[in-house]
Amino acid sequence: MDTDLISNLPDDVLGKILSLVPTKLAAATSVLSKRWRNLLPLVDSLDFDESMLFYPDNKDGEDEASSDESGLGRRHRFSHFVDKTLALLSNAPLIKRFSLKCFYENDEARINSWIRTALERGCLELNLEAANYLCIDSQYFTSNTLVKLTISDGFYPEGHLPSGGVFFPALKTLTLVEVSFASRDMLEFFIHGCPALEELFLCVWMQYLSSPNVKRVTITSDFDDNVYQLPSIRIKTPSLMYLDYSSYVAGDYYVVLDSLVEARLDLRLYESIIYDDDGSLWNEEVFGNVTNLIEGIRTIKSLHLSPNSLEVFYFCCDSDFMPVLEDLVNLAIESDKEKGWEVMPSLLNKSPNLQTLVIKGLVHRVTDCCGDACACIRMMDREIVSCLSRCRVKVLEILGYGGSFRELKQMRHFLGKLRCLETVRVGVKEDSKKSNYLVANVMALPRVSSKCKIQFI
Template sequence: MAVKDRDRISNLPDVLLDNILSSLPTKDAVATSVLSWRWRWAFTWVRCLDFDDSPISHCVEYSHLIDSFPSFKAFVDNILQACQSERTTTFRLHFAKNNISRCLSHYCSEECLPEMELEHLYAWMKFPLTRGVTQIDICARVQNPGKLPSALYSCRTLEVLKLNVTFDLEVPLSMCLPNLKELHLTKYDFPVDDSVSRLVSSCPSLELLALEGHLTPSSPFSISSPSLRRLTINFLVWDGRPRSKLVLDVPNLEYLMYQDVLAMQYSIGDLNSLVEAEVDTMLFYTSERQIDNILSFLSPLSNVRRLFLMRGCVEAVNYCG
């Protein structure tokens, strides 16, 4: 009977409790505080924070549980205030994500996004930056967004950064993310300046880059990185205008997925390390000039082991007989 009634949970070591709770969404980790006295404050020492406001939807037409959003904000505030761990290795913050795909498809307007004071949101985003964070995943779209916190561009411990935000990507001239290996950017409208190019160039250890969203076709686009191994470019196309220029200087690239409108000019460097490529260019009408442009993009891919061609690329190949 003594063995049967023993509280095994209370005898677990702190390291094991931390590992268990860090693998759970934060709201579930907090719920374990009712299990026993031993677990009451255990969640305050977790190294992984995961906040998600699902299933709340802020869409004006398809709203759901909007009244619960203030409770979500209060929950995040309370957990960050209660956190006692000096290290936060993983920080995931997702809210209003049910509206994101609709916004990217022009179904939702700004009124469908939640209102939130920028200083309040900045405090959330800055929280892990001084705690040795290695992974940040923020999916947040709000009304009247400002700039991303400049401290985000100088976090030396950061290895994985995922951003799906309405904030402006105003990259500081003196930024550096020396240990960043993965960068995922999703933007409704990418900036037409060289912010993304400078961001990539300031990450000397970058191995994976994934871009998704809309970039004005008339804007040129350039990526230069000797360390990059995997590159995914998926620019949404809303009209038939061609891109002015695409520049790729990625000599050690092993995987490429490229989807965009046809560019009027391509400047593709050495791709001898490329193993697999998926190419989908939007060809709105067939002309010899457009065919030549597509072939100038495909030519540097001649040594690739696995090549997948879609849409305009197939039309170009067929056109050439």
């Protein structure tokens, strides 16, 4: 006779197990036997997903949402299930995690009551997602215990801020994805209601951010570039150590980033730069100014720039006024065949203590302003002293190396100019053919530094 070892486990252990499975399955275990009948109140993690929880009757391949009656039935069954489950848990000590995904239910009063119940029951982590716009009543959107909050898609806070609501004194992590706010100031008030915030993930339109204690911020502030150009961006985060920022370039930046250590920037121009066939610039009027932003990250030690950011740094910052990045020791850039390296000389000259340079892809656009950090520079009447000769880089890492003639030429330029090089790491493309031949070509290149060792990874 088989022994039911799982049913013999202590109640608290079974409660932990049920908390790890979808709430629908946890509730279904109550019909297994008398042993499981009263275990649901021990569940401390609830996951209500309307798209997966119930399905309407499907006859002859009829589409699930083909009739209003089936939709109403689905909403009724989902609401009944959530109400019943929360009622069964009314005497449970704590709801640690509460996840609610609404795709058909649109009774805002009822949904707000579920959220309020979770918060009143000491919820530590709250995840909200909706397919349709559903209002969160900010007046009751408070908790002294909530540590992690995620709001995405259709849910949006509404209320009279800052006079009441949205206060999470223990919140450490906040994620807002495509959340609509009633006003531009409401996002500011919302974040202001989270004074202990340490991690912030924003995928929303934003123009101003202020948070005194946040240490990590990820911002994806994309919008249609045909709407308008951002006049300015204000970021006041004096304790911030890590910034990942993706957006269109603003007219100016006012930032307080005194503690910043690492940043990943993906800044984009509103209009593409157009070049003639000979590589000369066709349109020279470009919107945006990142000089103050670069000044604001002067304490940074590690910087990662996308191909778009290289373009923005060149066209939106006068090289004569580019701030010196005294503390920068690690610089990583990505190349694109449509983007130039014009900014690289200024960037390297303004990074006097740079130790490690990482480049993903060596192929870039050749222009008449192509910087002397690259091998495709066009010599005029006099020899140009390359910025690489003054560079103190000890470690050079090349990723996605394909072994083309242009790439090999650029490798020769680096090895022949970087006098302090000690280590060169080359990451070869997985689909590269004749890898032995590729390796031999690189290893045969002359090196100005006698300490230089080349590794293939």
